[in-house]
Structures are given as C-alpha cells and as structure tokens.
Amino acid sequence: MKALSRRWKIVLGILAAGSLIGLSVAWWLIPPGALAFAGGTRVALDAYSGPNPTGVSTELKSADAVTRGRYLAALSGCQICHTEEGSAPFAGGHAFPTPFGTLYSPNITPDRRTGIGDWSDADFLRAMHKGIAKDGSHLYPAFPYDSYALMTDEDALAIKAYLFSLKPVRQTPPRNTLPFPFNQRWLMGIWGAVYTPSDRFRPHADRSPEWNRGAYLVEALAHCNDCHTERNLAEAPNNRRKFGGGIADGWLAYNITQDETSGLGAWSDDEIARYLSGSHVQGRGAAAGPMAGVVDVELNHASQADIRAMVAYLRSIPPAAGDLPAPRPTAAPDSPRAEVAAFDNRGKHVFEGACASCHGWSGASPLTGYATLTGSRAVNDPSATNVASIVLFGTERLTPQGRIAMPAFGKAYSDAEIAAVANYVTARFGARGSHLTAKDVAKLREGS
Numbered sequence: 001m002k003a004l005s006r007r008w009k010i011v012l013g014i015l016a017a018g019s020l021i022g023l024s025v026a027w028w029l030i031p032p033g034a035l036a037f038a039g040g041t042r043v044a045l046d047a048y049s050g051p052n053p054t055g056v057s058t059e060l061k062s063a064d065a066v067t068r069g070r071y072l073a074a075l076s077g078c079q080i081c082h083t084e085e086g087s088a089p090f091a092g093g094h095a096f097p098t099p100f101g102t103l104y105s106p107n108i109t110p111d112r113r114t115g116i117g118d119w120s121d122a123d124f125l126r127a128m129h130k131g132i133a134k135d136g137s138h139l140y141p142a143f144p145y146d147s148y149a150l151m152t153d154e155d156a157l158a159i160k161a162y163l164f165s166l167k168p169v170r171q172t173p174p175r176n177t178l179p180f181p182f183n184q185r186w187l188m189g190i191w192g193a194v195y196t197p198s199d200r201f202r203p204h205a206d207r208s209p210e211w212n213r214g215a216y217l218v219e220a221l222a223h224c225n226d227c228h229t230e231r232n233l234a235e236a237p238n239n240r241r242k243f244g245g246g247i248a249d250g251w252l253a254y255n256i257t258q259d260e261t262s263g264l265g266a267w268s269d270d271e272i273a274r275y276l277s278g279s280h281v282q283g284r285g286a287a288a289g290p291m292a293g294v295v296d297v298e299l300n301h302a303s304q305a306d307i308r309a310m311v312a313y314l315r316s317i318p319p320a321a322g323d324l325p326a327p328r329p330t331a332a333p334d335s336p337r338a339e340v341a342a343f344d345n346r347g348k349h350v351f352e353g354a355c356a357s358c359h360g361w362s363g364a365s366p367l368t369g370y371a372t373l374t375g376s377r378a379v380n381d382p383s384a385t386n387v388a389s390i391v392l393f394g395t396e397r398l399t400p401q402g403r404i405a406m407p408a409f410g411k412a413y414s415d416a417e418i419a420a421v422a423n424y425v426t427a428r429f430g431a432r433g434s435h436l437t438a439k440d441v442a443k444l445r446e447g448s
Helices: 002-029 065-076 121-130 153-164 187-195 209-221 269-276 290-301 304-314 345-354 385-393 415-429 438-446
Strands: 095-098 101-104 246-248 251-253 395-399 402-406
Touching (some): 065 153, 065 209, 065 290, 251 385, 269 290, 269 304, 290 395, 345 415, 385 415
Antiparallel strands (some): 095 101, 246 251, 395 402
16 A cells, blocks of 8 residues: 555656646747736727727828728738739748748739639638638748737728739749648647637727827737747747847847847837838938838838837837847947957958948948948847848848948858958947857858
8 A cells, every 4th residue: 555655646746747847838838918018908999998099090091991901001011021022012922931941922912813812801801810711721820810810800801902902913932841740731720729819909998099009000010029029939929028039031130128228228219210210210220131121111101100109119018138238339440440359351351342432431331321330239239140141132221312222242252251241340330249150151141
C-alpha cells in the first residue's frame, strides 16, 4: 500500500508539473487581445453615446459606397499588399517572405476567373472577418483578418464596392512556396479560432470620442499591430509587448509605444502627426521601406482629424522598453577628415563615393530634409538592419515637394561593402556604431 501510495504521489506530481507547464505555454501562446491594455468598459456600437467611431472621415459621411470604400481601402493598405511592382494595382503577386516559405498576395480585382469578381457580400465578409476564402480554404494571416475582424460589415462592404468598381485584371499570382506541413491551409482554421476576435469593434465608454476613433483606425483598418508588435511561436502578435517593435518584409518596424528612448514618448503630438502625414520630421527622420508605402499610399489619404485621432490613441499605448539608445543630439563634423572614431575605411570610401553628395558629411542633407541622417531612428539603431536594407533596395517617396528617391545599391556593391558602409553610417551619425557583417547583409538580400 505504501509503494502504491508513493507511485500515485509521483504520478500526481508529474501531472501537476505537466499541467503547470501546459498552462504556462498556453498563457504565452495566447496573449491578450489588441485592446485589452485599455481596460474600462466596452459597449456595443449601437449603445455608445458618442459619435460613431467607425466608417470614413466626417467629410465623407454622406458619400456613396464606392467613395467611402476608396478611403477605407487606402487606410487598410489593400493596394500595398495586393500590388506587385510593375503590375496592375490590386492584381496580386506581392511576395511575403516568412520563416516557413514565401506567400504571394491574391488578385482582388473584380476579374471573375483570377480575382474576386464572383464573390458575394457574404463571401467577402467571411474572408475579412474569419479569414476564409470563397472556396472554403483558410487564408494565411499575412492577410490581417485578425485585425479586419474588428471592422464593421458596412465598412467592409464599402471596400468591396470600391474594389468591384475597378477594372478587372486577369492575372494569376505565383503559387506559395510553403513546405509541408505549412502548406496545409486547414491548420489556419485552428490559428483563426484562437487569435481572431469573434465580434466587431466595440467602443470604450470611458474613453474620448477621438480615442475611440483612433483605436478603430489603428487596430481595425491600419492594422499597425501586424508590423509593430513582435510575434510569438504561433506567429500571432504578442500583445504583452504591444507595439514594442516587430519585423515587416525583413525591415525593422520600430517601437511606437510611449517609451521615452526607444518609442514615441519623446515625440510631440505634432511630430507624430507630421510623420504619419508623410513629412520629414527634423531630428526624427522620414519613413522608408514598408513604412514609406504605408505613409504615402495609405495615410496620405487620411484627413487631419483622423491623423490626430490616431495620435491620441498611440499616446495611450503603455511604454515597452527597447534596446535603442537615445539619438545622437548633434550633427557629425562637416568634414571627412574630422573623424571621432575608428571608422572602417571601406565604409568611408563607399560613403564618399555614393552617399556624401546627398546626405552630407555632417548628416544634414544639402538637398532635402528627407535625406538628413541626424536623429534618424534607423541610423541610431545598433543593428543597422534598416540602414543596410535601404542601401540594398533603395526607397521612393511621394512627398509634398514631389517624388524623391534613393537608388538601390545592391547590385553596385558587395555584401561586405554594404556592411561596411552601414557600420560607418551608424558610427559617424548615430549614437552607437553597428557591427554588421557580410553574412548579415546576405540574409537581408535573400529576404528581398
């Protein structure tokens, strides 16, 4: 009896330990919802006493469905994700490299054979809110249906009306290159059941109308969580570090919480608004990489009232500490000979030949504020990931002063040379120099 008792104690101990481990894993893999940090009381949309925070900007409230849909589709990033460079807008084919293979966005023009021209309203809503296509297949969460699930039916159908007003384009995107078991779409049904909200956006009764409008814009439409929040092992946003920084198409999407050093805590409301509206912000930098498209294609269409609402919401995000140092407060010496550290001569040589004429030796561009390096988040990032990426792939911006571009130098320079110039730039103009290697650059190049 004593031996049996001891065995039961061992068995119960193992079961208790296993349960504890299981609960801990579940706690980590199932983070809180996107708006859980706000607390307070949420109410149904029709029970909210303030102005309706959903829909389009005030100026477009009485517009037709297509016009409203155009505004909502712009803020939702439909064109960016469903357009491949050199192809027709919304015709799909944009590549999304993932740790499991490459996904390609589908054609969402109203072509009946290769697009969504034969989709009903119910089909469209099911895709937007549940991540299920017309044929019943589960969509991969590169399509942010976990955010779009918060969007109202009216807004989703306005987007559909706009998409159906476009010219049909017959184009079949490349096939996804996911190996087994990641090519089993039914697994996404489990993912969606765990991570997709089951109800639409509900306003917070104890928050201001502007905050609720901003929450709807940031969470349901612009889906900022998808890029600016790190992912857990299940590739779901880890909202315990909401907006603490993530990865988008191989670029770093920086911390946009209220952390004073790594986030937006030291920015003024006006600086955040100007950045989101597409302007260069002195001492802060300008958008590049995927964020350049977000600003120029999405947020460029937003009303100033909506931009301010987004700022009000971002101001409420709790600080998440990061590893970025405070930006260097002063410009570098305005002379190639006035060095303040032991720079890599190869990096200096590349900078002198390809960069100095636009960016200046001090980091203050003689041409445009968009090319000023002083204070830039990327230059002050010791990983130098985004500095190397912009050298590799270049960037193009649609600014209030016209279209400007930095050329891609990926074909002109080797991985070692790009690593050297990235390290030179962060050391000369940033707070702390990077130590990027040719191998690091090769990985960035492969992810293009």
